[in-house]
Amino acid sequence: MERFVDEALVLSTVDYGEADRMVTLLTRQHGKLTAFAAGARKSKRRFAGALEPFMYLRVHLVETRGSTVRLDSTDILAGYYAARQELPLIARALYAVEMCRELTRDHEPHPELFALLEEYLVRLNAKEAGPTSLLAFELSALAHAGLMPRFDACALCGGEPGERPRFDQAHGGAVCEPCGVRARDAVAVPAALLAGLRALQEGHRTPLAPELRAQARGILNVFIAHHLGRRLKSVDFMAQVGLD
Incomplete structure (x- = not known):
């Protein structure tokens, strides 16, 4: 069995048995891994305070015969403790790690996505x-996963979205008004919203007005749920906290 060391961000954890824990990690070099941490809920020496969502760790891992690896020990590199003191920050962090967990497959390296999540x-x-x-993070994460929605042109005909564009998650983004007739699930969106999201895709960090931000949240939630096959659980938590 090969031993290796990597840097990792904790995406989620599940208690297993009486003392163990299954931990989903996004590692810098090896991608998403599911790790078995024996005795994690009792060991204060190896795992104390480390196996919590969005902790940044150095992990000591051992390959096993199956797809799960064994987590032997950890060193905390960053706990982002200030972000854990405010509910809105916790909600955004949990949304970001859940999104990365659902966008990736096991054992597929995603160094750019790791760096993006760490920076956020x-x-x-x-x-x-x-x-x-958070919208900028989502758009970048979708791009790294090969699911970037299109806002600069009609996803069906390639023409200009026009002054009365629509958004259709099934066809990958904005559609012009004539094509929107053929896209049954397309919803009308302001042209200013497409312009703002396109600017975020291009790296401009100009804040969106609250109304546009709420509309952006709505269409991205639908787009992500369509491609993942389910709605992210943390979307509801953000809504409960009062975040758009």
């Missing part, structure tokens, strides 16, 4: 990531 958590912890920053 650092900004959350420093209280430098506002509501629009």
